[in-house]
Amino acid sequence: MNLQALHQYLQGRTEPVCAYLYDLAHLRRHVQGLRRSLPDQCQLFYAIKANSDAPILQALLGHTDGFEVASLGEIERVRAVDGGMPIAFGGPGKTDAELEGALAHEVALIHVESEHQLRRLDWIARRHGRVADILLRVNPEHVPQQATLRMGGQATQFGIEEARIPDLIELARTLPGVRLRGFHIHAISNNLDAQAHLALLEHYFDLAEAWQQRHCLTIDWLNVGGGIGVNYADPSASFAWEGFCAGLSALIAARRPACRIVFECGRFLTADCGYYLTEVTDIKTARGRHFAILRGGSHHFRLPVSWQHDHPFVVLPRDVWPYPFARPAVHGATVTLCGELCTPKDILARDVPVERLRAGDCIAFLLAGAYGWHISHHDFLSHPHPERVFVDG
Incomplete structure (x- = not known):
């Protein structure tokens, strides 16, 4: 979707604009390209927590190898x-109830995150006359790479610490309701460095290979998580996917793992298919700083606040001005883009330069297709929800 298409959406609208627009054709092309570049031994799952709308999931059918979920609601x-x-x-x-629902809905793999979860799953599966295929989720002892979020290499609620994995392997072998199919290692999120990510995967290969040899295991799956990032500070400096895939091919050729390598990416698939459009309802100056008040904010688009960054945007000028008095504007200055909520934390970009911004213009926030609407507190202050439009073609 280009800027012309966004301008066309704005034509003839009289109410203050507030909408998400998702480009499904672009999403399919993007994911097809990502999947095509992966080595044959790899599979690409979509982590639907990034955006679980039915049109998004339908657009990805046949273009990913599966979906990763984190609740029974997402399974449904x-x-x-x-x-x-x-x-x-x-x-x-x-x-x-979620484990029972996973079995009832024929979930392919359940990522087990603790001994207690393992024992409960075995107990539930045996009661239903089932055997659940599982991966043990590992919290590795050492994760040298830096990223926006870290779920491993430190004390977190995620996974089983590396030192306990041998005991859980042996325990799983004694439980008739589960079948160990491999490991899930997802330690970091939003990594922008392709070479660092290759090194991280090599570390994952080392761990899986050591457990295979020590326990005479045959594993079918090594889920290496997602964690591949989107550069919100500079959208033109994206993760070097092609180079990463070439390096991964060489790594696989050298190490010759016998299992499938599974990625479960969310943000990296859907971020750039979505835009959040919101109208400037007022511009004001306080103590020498300029503020643009938006019809919308973090109750619709919480990502910038939760990640504490200035979200990238473009200004969509609108020349219609229905009032008989002067139009508030700022020229050649920095402005803070604020939402409509009654809290000073409702800021989507702080002190960012604009050539011209007027009340009645629109802001189009880019890279809004992932972790936008879906992580936001929609009904705080009971403002109207944004329109949500899915464009295909």
């Missing part, structure tokens, strides 16, 4: 659009 969202898509079920807090 997948099954509502497709009855047979492979599902991997992660998350540290799975309830008995």
Whole structure:
């Protein structure tokens, strides 16, 4: 979707604009390209927590190898659009009802995050006359790479610490309700360095290979998580996917792992298919600083606040001005883009330069297709929800 298409959306609208627009054709092209570049031994799952809307999931059917979910509700969202898509079920807090639901919905793999979760799953599966295929989720002892979020290499609620994995392997072998199929190692999120990510995967290969040899294991799956980032500070400096895939091919050729290598990416797939459009309702100056008040904010688009960054945007000028008095504006200055909520934390970009911004213009926030609407506190202050438009073609 280009800027012309965004301008066309704005034509003739009289109410203050507030909308998400998602480009499904672009999403399919993007994911097809990512998947095509991966080595044959690899599979690409979509982590639907990034954006679980039915049109997004439907657009990805046939273009990914499966979906990764983190709740029974997400399992049901997948099954509502497709009855047979492979599902991997992660998350540290799975309830008995969720484990039962995973079995009932024919989830392909359940990522086990603790001994207690393992024992409960075995107990539930045996009661239903089932055997659940599992991966043990590992919290590795050492993760040298830096990223926005770290789930491993330190004390967190995620996974089983590396030192305990041998005991859990042996325990799993004694439980008739589970079948150990491999390991899940997802230690960091939003990594922008392709070479660092290759080194991280080599570390994962080392761990899996050591456990295979020590325990005479045959594993079918090594889920290396997602963690591949999106550069919100400079969208033109994206993760070097092609170079990463070339390096991964060389790594696989050298190490010759016998299992499938599974990625479960979310943000990296859907971020750039979405835009958040919101109208400037007022511009004001306080103590020498300029503020643009938006019809919208973090109750619709919480990502910038939760990650504490200035989100990239473009200004969409609108020349219609219905009032008989002067139009508030700022020229050649920095401005802070604020939402409509009654809190000073409702800021989507702080002190960013603009050539011209007027009340009545629109802001189009880029890279809003992942972790935008879906992580936001929609009904705080009971403002109207944004329109949500899915464009295909």
